Amino acid sequence: MAYDYEKYLRPGKLPHIWCPGCGHGIAMKGLIRAIDTCGLEKNNTAIVSGIGCASRLPGYMDFCTLHTAHGRAAAFATGIKMARPEMDVIVVGGDGDGTAIGGNHFIHACRRNINMTYIILNNSIYGMTGGQFSPCTPTGAMASTTPYGNPDPTFDISKLAIGAGATFVARTTSFHAAQIDKLIAEGIKHKGMSIIEILDDCPTTYGRRNKFRSVIDMMKRLKDIAVPVAAAGKMTAEQLEGKILTGVLYKEENKPEYCEQYAKLIAKAKGA
Amino acid sequence: MSIEVIERYCKGCSICVEFCPKNVLEMDGFIVKVARPDDCIKCMQCELRCPDFAIKVHTD
Ligand SMILES: Cc1ncc(C[n+]2csc(CCOP(=O)(O)OP(=O)(O)O)c2C)c(N)n1
Ligand code: SF4
Ligand code: SF4
Ligand code: SF4
Ligand SMILES: [Mg+2]
Numbered sequence: 490m491a492y493d494y495e496k497y498l499r500p501g502k503l504p505h506i507w508c509p510g511c512g513h514g515i516a517m518k519g520l521i522r523a524i525d526t527c528g529l530e531k532n533n534t535a536i537v538s539g540i541g542c543a544s545r546l547p548g549y550m551d552f553c554t555l556h557t558a559h560g561r562a563a564a565f566a567t568g569i570k571m572a573r574p575e576m577d578v579i580v581v582g583g584d585g586d587g588t589a590i591g592g593n594h595f596i597h598a599c600r601r602n603i604n605m606t607y608i609i610l611n612n613s614i615y616g617m618t619g620g621q622f623s624p625c626t627p628t629g630a631m632a633s634t635t636p637y638g639n640p641d642p643t644f645d646i647s648k649l650a651i652g653a654g655a656t657f658v659a660r661t662t663s664f665h666a667a668q669i670d671k672l673i674a675e676g677i678k679h680k681g682m683s684i685i686e687i688l689d690d691c692p693t694t695y696g697r698r699n700k701f702r703s704v705i706d707m708m709k710r711l712k713d714i715a716v717p718v719a720a721a722g723k724m725t726a727e728q729l730e731g732k733i734l735t736g737v738l739y740k741e742e743n744k745p746e747y748c749e750q751y752a753k754l755i756a757k758a759k760g761a
Numbered sequence: 762m763s764i765e766v767i768e769r770y771c772k773g774c775s776i777c778v779e780f781c782p783k784n785v786l787e788m789d790g791f792i793v794k795v796a797r798p799d800d801c802i803k804c805m806q807c808e809l810r811c812p813d814f815a816i817k818v819h820t821d
Contacts, residue, residue, distance in 0.1 A: 491765070491808060491817035503770055503814055510774035514812030666809045692774075705779045 497521045497531075499551045506545060510704030512663030512689035516610050517546050519669025519687075520581070524552075526674045527577075534577045537566040539591055542617045542691075543583035543610040560591025563598040563607065570605055574748040577677065578605040584625040585615040588644050592624070599653035599682050603747040606676045606683045611646055612691035620694030631698040646686045651739045656681035658739040662688040664711035665735065675737065681746050688715075688733065763819045764795045764807070770815035777807035777816050786816075 498521075507513045524534070534552045538544035540559035547554035553576075557565045562580045570578045580598075587595045587609045598607065614632060615621040622632035624644040632639060650658045657679040659672040669687060676683030690696065690707040701707045718736040721729060764785070773791035782804060787796035793816065801818070808818045 490821055491819050494814055498814075504772070505813070507812065509772035509813075510776060511812055514814070515810065518809075518812075518814070704774055704776065708776065708779070 492518075492522070494518060494521050497524060497551055498549055502549050505549055507542060508691075508693045510690065510692045510707075511542070511616075512612065512687070512691075513543055513546060513610055515663045515666050516543075516581075516608065516669060516687050516689065517549065519666060520546075520579070520608060520673055521550075522670035523673035523677060526670065527677045529577050529677070533575070534579065535566070535569050535573075536579045536581060537562045537569065538580065539582050539586040540617070541583040541586045541615070543581060543612075543689075544586055546581045546610075560586055560589070561594060562586065563591065563594040566605055566607075567598060567601070567603055570603055570748060571751065574604075574752070579677070580605060580607040582607075582609060583616065583623075584609065584611040584613060584646065585621075585623040588624045588646060588649070589615075596649065596653040599650050599655040599684065601747040602654055602656050602681045602744050604680050604682070606673065606679075606685065608673060608676075608685045608687065609646055610687050610689045612689040612695060614691050614695040616691040616694050620691075620698060630695075633694070633698070647684065647734075647738050650682075650684040650686075654682070654744070655684045655739070656741040656744050657683035657737070658686075659684070659737045660686040660688065660733065661735050662711040662715055662733075663690050664708045665715060668735070672737070679740070681741075681744060764798060764801060765817045765819060766793055766795060767815045767817070768792055770813045772813050772815070774812065776810050776812065780806050780810055782806065 536547040536552050537555045538547045539562040566580045620633040622635045626639045629638045647660050661668040676685050692704040715735045716732045771792045778786045783800045785797050785801045807816050
């Protein structure tokens with residue numbers, strides 16, 4: 490049986506706006522499969538984004554969706570979750586949206602450990618606006634704003650999320666399509682802030698400038714650099730040079746969840 | 762069993778062609794073509810990887 494993605498998509502919205510080979514479509518399919526696995530209800534699920542190519546994703550999804558201001562998705566999502574803690578809240582956004590203009594919202598949502606799932610589509614670039622470098626652009630890489638190569642060190646989003654206090658952090662890539670839904674589903678089920686970083690391909694503004702002949706080359710690179718966490722333990726530092734770890738990178742079950750803490754505070758203020 | 766290409770959605774990225782383990786698919790200009798349907802082993806890789814919801818493998 491072919492997979493029934495249409496069931497979760499708003500009718501008449503395809504073809505989507507993303508470029509040929511753009512990994513955002515692969516990630517969206519993974520999110521749909523995860524939502525299906527977890528049995529989330531359309532009317533009880535909010536999918537929230539900021540601005541960017543990645544942030545166009547919720548517009549295709551037949552759920553309660555909110556397309557907000559650049560970098561502010563986590564703040565809006567926090568508002569929804571606090572007003573309606575019974576809702577499942579999912580944030581989707583790009584590396585630029587989440588770690589440049591929205592970096593502050595991102596770390597504070599992690600710090601609070603509020604129960605939501607944040608899927609960050611990290612294609613190492615500002616795709617939508619024509620390929621300006623983001624905090625996730627590799628050092629030395631070409632962007633429209635770094636014509637001599639990017640001089641900046643790079644954020645490791647997953648490490649940033651762990652450091653900031655998220656209690657479920659996982660990473661995969663747009664090549665590892667079958668792993669995307671598994672990790673998102675685990676993130677949805679986890680009570681607390683779940684970050685799923687998907688290393689993604691933007692053939693149009695990143696690939697071309699960085700000498701990838703096609704999206705296939707980008708896919709092959711994602712395949713080559715990914716090392717499952719379990720395998721990494723048996724590898725030397727030399728072997729791990731230039732690799733990225735994939736799978737569940739961090740999980741903590743005992744840290745208090747923010748909405749629950751807040752409910753207690755309300756009860757206390759009411760003198761209960 | 763049949764492989765359905767929704768031509769209106771296909772953007773010709775060729776991801777499905779590249780990662781089909783049995784070389785069933787081929788590019789026909791900017792759209793994918795099911796060139797050797799009899800070789801298909803229903804692994805669903807093409808359907809899983811297509812970023813555009815443009816290829817479906819019907820197994821029943
Ligand atoms: C306040 C504000 N500043 C700048 C922009 C311009 N802008 C739109 S999308 C974007 C970057 C998006 O990059 P990313 O989040 O990585 O998404 P991608 O397009 O790569 O998927 C920028 C800078 C904006 N829309 N609003
Ligand atoms: S510009 Fe890049 S991120 Fe945006 S749709 Fe095209 S490939 Fe995707
Ligand atoms: S199902 Fe597998 S074998 Fe058949 S066309 Fe798709 S990728 Fe090729
Ligand atoms: S992966 Fe999808 S969009 Fe790309 S060529 Fe194949 S069917 Fe067309
Ligand atoms: Mg980006």
